[in-house]
Amino acid sequence: MKRHFIYLPALLIAGAALTGCKSQQKAEEALALPANPFITHMYTADPSAHVWDDGRLYIYASHDVDPPRGCDLMDKYHVFSTDDMVNWTDHGEILSSEQVSWGRPEGGFMWAPDCAYKDGTYYFYFPHPSGSDWNDTWKVGVATSKYPDRDFTPLDKPMENVGGFALIDPAVFVDDDGKAYFYYGGGGKCYGAQLADNMIELAEPLREMEGLEDFHEATWVHKHNGKYYLSYADNHAEDGRGANRLCYAMGDSPLGPWEYKGVYLEPTGCDTSHGSIVKYKDQWYAFYHNQDLSGQGNLRSICVDKLEYNPDGTIQLVQQHKK
Protein backbone atom coordinates (compact mmCIF):
# COMPACT_ATOMS: atom_id res chain seq x y z
CA MET A 1 0.00 0.00 0.00
CA LYS A 2 1.39 3.37 -1.02
CA ARG A 3 2.20 5.78 1.79
CA HIS A 4 1.05 9.39 1.67
CA PHE A 5 3.17 12.01 3.37
CA ILE A 6 1.08 14.91 4.46
CA TYR A 7 2.65 18.29 5.13
CA LEU A 8 0.48 20.73 6.99
CA PRO A 9 1.89 24.23 6.82
CA ALA A 10 -0.70 25.98 8.95
CA LEU A 11 0.59 25.80 12.51
CA LEU A 12 -0.82 26.87 15.80
CA ILE A 13 1.32 27.18 18.90
CA ALA A 14 -1.18 26.65 21.68
CA GLY A 15 -0.26 28.49 24.81
CA ALA A 16 1.81 31.12 23.01
CA ALA A 17 0.02 33.82 24.89
CA LEU A 18 1.11 32.45 28.25
CA THR A 19 3.11 34.83 30.40
CA GLY A 20 5.73 34.22 33.07
CA CYS A 21 9.07 32.47 32.81
CA LYS A 22 7.89 28.88 33.43
CA SER A 23 4.84 29.18 31.19
CA GLN A 24 6.91 30.75 28.43
CA GLN A 25 9.37 27.85 28.62
CA LYS A 26 6.50 25.35 28.33
CA ALA A 27 5.12 27.21 25.31
CA GLU A 28 8.52 27.12 23.62
CA GLU A 29 8.95 23.41 24.22
CA ALA A 30 5.43 22.42 23.18
CA LEU A 31 4.92 20.87 19.76
CA ALA A 32 2.90 22.91 17.32
CA LEU A 33 -0.54 21.64 16.41
CA PRO A 34 -1.73 21.00 12.85
CA ALA A 35 -4.74 22.80 11.45
CA ASN A 36 -7.93 20.88 12.21
CA PRO A 37 -9.04 18.59 10.68
CA PHE A 38 -5.52 17.31 10.11
CA ILE A 39 -6.28 14.50 7.65
CA THR A 40 -7.90 16.01 4.58
CA HIS A 41 -7.33 13.58 1.68
CA MET A 42 -9.99 11.14 2.92
CA TYR A 43 -12.74 11.00 5.53
CA THR A 44 -11.67 9.56 8.87
CA ALA A 45 -13.43 9.04 12.20
CA ASP A 46 -13.05 7.46 15.64
CA PRO A 47 -9.33 8.13 16.25
CA SER A 48 -7.58 5.79 18.70
CA ALA A 49 -4.16 7.22 19.55
CA HIS A 50 -1.13 5.29 20.80
CA VAL A 51 2.56 6.00 21.24
CA TRP A 52 4.65 2.94 20.48
CA ASP A 53 8.27 2.09 21.23
CA ASP A 54 9.57 3.63 17.99
CA GLY A 55 8.68 7.04 19.47
CA ARG A 56 5.95 7.82 16.94
CA LEU A 57 2.33 8.59 17.69
CA TYR A 58 -0.07 6.36 15.75
CA ILE A 59 -3.76 6.90 15.01
CA TYR A 60 -6.00 3.94 14.21
CA ALA A 61 -9.07 5.45 12.56
CA SER A 62 -12.19 4.25 10.85
CA HIS A 63 -13.06 5.45 7.36
CA ASP A 64 -16.24 7.20 6.20
CA VAL A 65 -17.20 6.33 2.63
CA ASP A 66 -18.38 9.04 0.23
CA PRO A 67 -21.26 9.01 -0.66
CA PRO A 68 -22.35 7.67 2.74
CA ARG A 69 -25.36 5.57 3.71
CA GLY A 70 -25.54 6.29 7.41
CA CYS A 71 -22.43 4.55 8.75
CA ASP A 72 -23.31 1.31 6.92
CA LEU A 73 -20.66 1.43 4.20
CA MET A 74 -17.61 1.98 6.42
CA ASP A 75 -15.45 -0.90 5.28
CA LYS A 76 -11.77 -0.33 6.04
CA TYR A 77 -9.21 1.11 8.42
CA HIS A 78 -6.17 3.30 7.84
CA VAL A 79 -3.24 4.03 10.18
CA PHE A 80 -1.62 7.45 10.41
CA SER A 81 1.51 8.43 12.32
CA THR A 82 3.62 11.43 13.22
CA ASP A 83 6.66 12.40 15.25
CA ASP A 84 5.92 16.12 15.43
CA MET A 85 2.08 16.41 15.36
CA VAL A 86 2.20 18.44 12.14
CA ASN A 87 3.54 16.09 9.48
CA TRP A 88 1.42 12.94 9.24
CA THR A 89 2.07 9.76 7.26
CA ASP A 90 -0.87 7.77 5.93
CA HIS A 91 0.37 4.18 6.12
CA GLY A 92 -2.60 3.06 4.03
CA GLU A 93 -5.32 0.51 4.55
CA ILE A 94 -4.61 -2.14 7.18
CA LEU A 95 -7.85 -4.13 7.10
CA SER A 96 -11.10 -4.29 5.14
CA SER A 97 -14.41 -6.04 5.76
CA GLU A 98 -13.66 -8.37 2.84
CA GLN A 99 -10.89 -9.97 4.92
CA VAL A 100 -13.18 -10.86 7.84
CA SER A 101 -14.19 -14.50 7.24
CA TRP A 102 -16.84 -14.54 9.96
CA GLY A 103 -18.29 -11.10 9.09
CA ARG A 104 -21.66 -10.12 7.65
CA PRO A 105 -21.88 -11.13 3.99
CA GLU A 106 -22.63 -7.59 2.80
CA GLY A 107 -19.49 -6.13 4.45
CA GLY A 108 -19.40 -2.55 5.75
CA PHE A 109 -19.85 -1.64 9.43
CA MET A 110 -16.15 -1.54 10.28
CA TRP A 111 -16.70 0.86 13.17
CA ALA A 112 -14.44 2.38 15.82
CA PRO A 113 -11.30 0.25 16.40
CA ASP A 114 -8.38 0.18 18.82
CA CYS A 115 -4.89 -1.30 18.92
CA ALA A 116 -2.66 -2.68 21.70
CA TYR A 117 0.90 -3.98 21.88
CA LYS A 118 2.35 -6.84 23.86
CA ASP A 119 5.59 -8.83 23.56
CA GLY A 120 6.38 -7.98 19.96
CA THR A 121 2.83 -8.23 18.57
CA TYR A 122 0.30 -5.52 17.75
CA TYR A 123 -3.34 -6.49 18.33
CA PHE A 124 -5.94 -4.58 16.32
CA TYR A 125 -9.49 -4.82 17.73
CA PHE A 126 -12.46 -3.93 15.55
CA PRO A 127 -16.25 -4.19 15.94
CA HIS A 128 -18.11 -5.83 13.10
CA PRO A 129 -21.50 -7.61 12.78
CA SER A 130 -21.52 -11.32 12.06
CA GLY A 131 -24.92 -11.25 10.35
CA SER A 132 -27.13 -9.23 8.03
CA ASP A 133 -29.19 -8.15 11.03
CA TRP A 134 -26.28 -5.91 11.92
CA ASN A 135 -27.22 -4.25 15.21
CA ASP A 136 -28.14 -7.57 16.83
CA THR A 137 -25.00 -9.37 15.75
CA TRP A 138 -22.04 -7.21 16.82
CA LYS A 139 -18.82 -9.08 17.54
CA VAL A 140 -15.25 -7.93 18.07
CA GLY A 141 -12.54 -9.21 15.74
CA VAL A 142 -8.80 -9.18 16.32
CA ALA A 143 -6.08 -8.85 13.69
CA THR A 144 -2.41 -9.23 14.59
CA SER A 145 0.86 -8.01 13.15
CA LYS A 146 4.52 -7.66 14.03
CA TYR A 147 4.27 -4.05 12.83
CA PRO A 148 2.08 -1.15 13.99
CA ASP A 149 1.18 -0.02 10.47
CA ARG A 150 0.95 -3.01 8.13
CA ASP A 151 0.61 -6.77 7.65
CA PHE A 152 -2.38 -7.21 9.97
CA THR A 153 -3.96 -10.65 9.63
CA PRO A 154 -7.46 -11.14 11.06
CA LEU A 155 -8.12 -14.23 13.18
CA ASP A 156 -10.72 -16.55 11.72
CA LYS A 157 -13.02 -16.23 14.74
CA PRO A 158 -14.27 -13.21 16.70
CA MET A 159 -13.49 -12.86 20.42
CA GLU A 160 -15.33 -15.38 22.55
CA ASN A 161 -18.04 -14.23 24.99
CA VAL A 162 -17.96 -10.73 23.49
CA GLY A 163 -20.78 -9.20 21.47
CA GLY A 164 -24.48 -8.56 21.25
CA PHE A 165 -27.00 -5.84 20.56
CA ALA A 166 -25.37 -2.43 20.00
CA LEU A 167 -22.11 -3.51 21.64
CA ILE A 168 -19.44 -1.65 19.69
CA ASP A 169 -16.26 0.40 20.07
CA PRO A 170 -13.67 -1.93 21.63
CA ALA A 171 -10.87 -0.26 23.59
CA VAL A 172 -7.88 -1.87 25.29
CA PHE A 173 -5.88 -0.33 28.11
CA VAL A 174 -2.52 -1.81 29.17
CA ASP A 175 -1.57 -0.86 32.72
CA ASP A 176 1.95 -0.16 34.00
CA ASP A 177 2.15 -3.72 35.39
CA GLY A 178 1.51 -5.17 31.93
CA LYS A 179 -2.05 -6.32 32.65
CA ALA A 180 -4.40 -5.54 29.78
CA TYR A 181 -8.09 -4.65 30.01
CA PHE A 182 -10.79 -4.84 27.36
CA TYR A 183 -13.78 -2.48 27.22
CA TYR A 184 -16.66 -1.90 24.85
CA GLY A 185 -20.24 -0.77 24.89
CA GLY A 186 -23.22 0.89 23.33
CA GLY A 187 -26.95 1.21 23.84
CA GLY A 188 -26.41 2.68 27.32
CA LYS A 189 -24.17 -0.11 28.62
CA CYS A 190 -20.40 -0.19 29.04
CA TYR A 191 -18.54 -3.36 29.99
CA GLY A 192 -14.97 -4.22 30.89
CA ALA A 193 -12.82 -7.19 31.88
CA GLN A 194 -9.18 -8.14 32.21
CA LEU A 195 -7.72 -9.73 29.10
CA ALA A 196 -5.90 -13.05 29.19
CA ASP A 197 -2.15 -13.10 28.50
CA ASN A 198 -2.85 -13.96 24.85
CA MET A 199 -4.67 -10.58 24.44
CA ILE A 200 -7.46 -12.37 22.54
CA GLU A 201 -9.51 -14.03 25.27
CA LEU A 202 -11.08 -12.54 28.36
CA ALA A 203 -9.51 -13.61 31.65
CA GLU A 204 -12.82 -13.15 33.46
CA PRO A 205 -16.48 -12.44 32.66
CA LEU A 206 -17.28 -8.93 31.45
CA ARG A 207 -18.78 -6.69 34.10
CA GLU A 208 -20.81 -3.54 33.64
CA MET A 209 -18.87 -0.36 34.44
CA GLU A 210 -20.46 1.38 37.45
CA GLY A 211 -20.77 5.12 37.97
CA LEU A 212 -20.94 6.42 34.38
CA GLU A 213 -23.68 8.94 33.61
CA ASP A 214 -25.60 8.93 30.34
CA PHE A 215 -23.17 6.53 28.63
CA HIS A 216 -23.69 6.19 24.88
CA GLU A 217 -20.55 4.74 23.20
CA ALA A 218 -16.85 5.39 22.43
CA THR A 219 -15.16 3.99 25.55
CA TRP A 220 -11.53 4.97 26.12
CA VAL A 221 -9.39 4.34 29.22
CA HIS A 222 -6.15 6.07 30.16
CA LYS A 223 -4.10 6.67 33.32
CA HIS A 224 -2.71 9.93 34.67
CA ASN A 225 -0.84 10.39 37.95
CA GLY A 226 -1.99 7.01 39.27
CA LYS A 227 -5.70 7.64 38.55
CA TYR A 228 -7.72 5.85 35.89
CA TYR A 229 -9.99 7.74 33.50
CA LEU A 230 -12.82 6.20 31.49
CA SER A 231 -14.03 8.60 28.79
CA TYR A 232 -17.00 8.15 26.46
CA ALA A 233 -19.65 9.87 24.34
CA ASP A 234 -22.95 10.78 26.00
CA ASN A 235 -26.47 11.07 24.53
CA HIS A 236 -26.60 14.87 24.45
CA ALA A 237 -28.91 16.37 21.82
CA GLU A 238 -29.38 19.93 20.55
CA ASP A 239 -32.09 21.28 18.23
CA GLY A 240 -33.65 17.83 18.04
CA ARG A 241 -30.50 16.16 16.76
CA GLY A 242 -27.62 14.27 18.30
CA ALA A 243 -24.76 16.43 19.51
CA ASN A 244 -22.83 14.05 21.70
CA ARG A 245 -20.27 15.38 24.14
CA LEU A 246 -17.21 13.53 25.38
CA CYS A 247 -17.44 12.92 29.12
CA TYR A 248 -15.23 11.19 31.63
CA ALA A 249 -15.21 9.46 34.98
CA MET A 250 -12.29 8.73 37.32
CA GLY A 251 -11.45 5.66 39.38
CA ASP A 252 -8.78 3.96 41.45
CA SER A 253 -8.68 0.76 39.40
CA PRO A 254 -8.87 -0.06 35.67
CA LEU A 255 -12.36 -1.55 36.07
CA GLY A 256 -13.78 1.10 38.38
CA PRO A 257 -16.00 1.78 40.18
CA TRP A 258 -16.08 5.14 38.41
CA GLU A 259 -17.00 8.61 39.58
CA TYR A 260 -18.51 10.80 36.90
CA LYS A 261 -16.59 14.09 36.50
CA GLY A 262 -18.24 15.85 33.57
CA VAL A 263 -17.68 16.89 29.98
CA TYR A 264 -14.20 17.43 28.50
CA LEU A 265 -15.21 18.03 24.86
CA GLU A 266 -18.34 19.95 23.87
CA PRO A 267 -20.19 18.89 20.68
CA THR A 268 -17.99 19.23 17.61
CA GLY A 269 -20.88 20.07 15.26
CA CYS A 270 -21.27 16.42 14.35
CA ASP A 271 -24.03 14.22 15.76
CA THR A 272 -21.53 11.57 16.87
CA SER A 273 -18.49 12.17 19.03
CA HIS A 274 -15.64 9.78 19.59
CA GLY A 275 -12.23 10.41 21.11
CA SER A 276 -9.03 9.20 22.65
CA ILE A 277 -6.58 10.75 25.10
CA VAL A 278 -2.82 10.18 24.95
CA LYS A 279 0.43 11.69 26.21
CA TYR A 280 3.14 12.42 23.66
CA LYS A 281 6.44 14.17 24.31
CA ASP A 282 5.29 15.52 27.70
CA GLN A 283 1.97 16.89 26.50
CA TRP A 284 -1.50 15.32 26.75
CA TYR A 285 -3.72 15.42 23.66
CA ALA A 286 -7.39 14.84 22.90
CA PHE A 287 -8.18 13.30 19.53
CA TYR A 288 -11.75 13.49 18.20
CA HIS A 289 -13.66 13.99 14.97
CA ASN A 290 -15.84 16.69 13.45
CA GLN A 291 -17.65 17.23 10.15
CA ASP A 292 -15.94 20.45 9.12
CA LEU A 293 -14.64 19.21 5.77
CA SER A 294 -17.95 17.85 4.47
CA GLY A 295 -20.76 19.46 6.47
CA GLN A 296 -22.19 15.94 6.78
CA GLY A 297 -22.35 13.95 10.03
CA ASN A 298 -21.30 10.73 8.36
CA LEU A 299 -18.35 12.18 6.46
CA ARG A 300 -16.12 12.96 9.39
CA SER A 301 -12.53 14.07 9.88
CA ILE A 302 -10.11 13.56 12.74
CA CYS A 303 -8.82 16.46 14.82
CA VAL A 304 -6.45 17.02 17.72
CA ASP A 305 -6.13 19.53 20.54
CA LYS A 306 -4.15 19.83 23.73
CA LEU A 307 -5.67 18.46 26.91
CA GLU A 308 -4.82 19.86 30.33
CA TYR A 309 -5.51 18.63 33.85
CA ASN A 310 -6.38 20.64 36.92
CA PRO A 311 -4.26 20.12 40.07
CA ASP A 312 -6.96 17.81 41.46
CA GLY A 313 -6.72 15.54 38.40
CA THR A 314 -9.91 16.67 36.72
CA ILE A 315 -9.72 17.52 33.02
CA GLN A 316 -10.16 21.04 31.67
CA LEU A 317 -12.59 21.57 28.82
CA VAL A 318 -10.68 21.08 25.57
CA GLN A 319 -10.56 24.16 23.34
CA GLN A 320 -11.36 23.05 19.79
CA HIS A 321 -9.20 25.02 17.39
CA LYS A 322 -9.88 25.19 13.67
CA LYS A 323 -7.48 26.22 10.92
Ligand code: FUB
Ligand atom coordinates in the same frame (compact mmCIF):
# COMPACT_ATOMS: atom_id res chain seq x y z
O1 FUB B 1 -18.02 5.40 13.25
C1 FUB B 1 -19.09 4.54 13.52
C2 FUB B 1 -19.60 4.77 14.90
O2 FUB B 1 -19.95 6.16 15.07
C3 FUB B 1 -18.61 4.53 16.00
O3 FUB B 1 -18.40 3.18 16.27
C4 FUB B 1 -19.22 5.32 17.10
O4 FUB B 1 -18.41 5.51 18.20
C5 FUB B 1 -19.58 6.59 16.37
O5 FUB B 1 -18.46 7.43 16.25
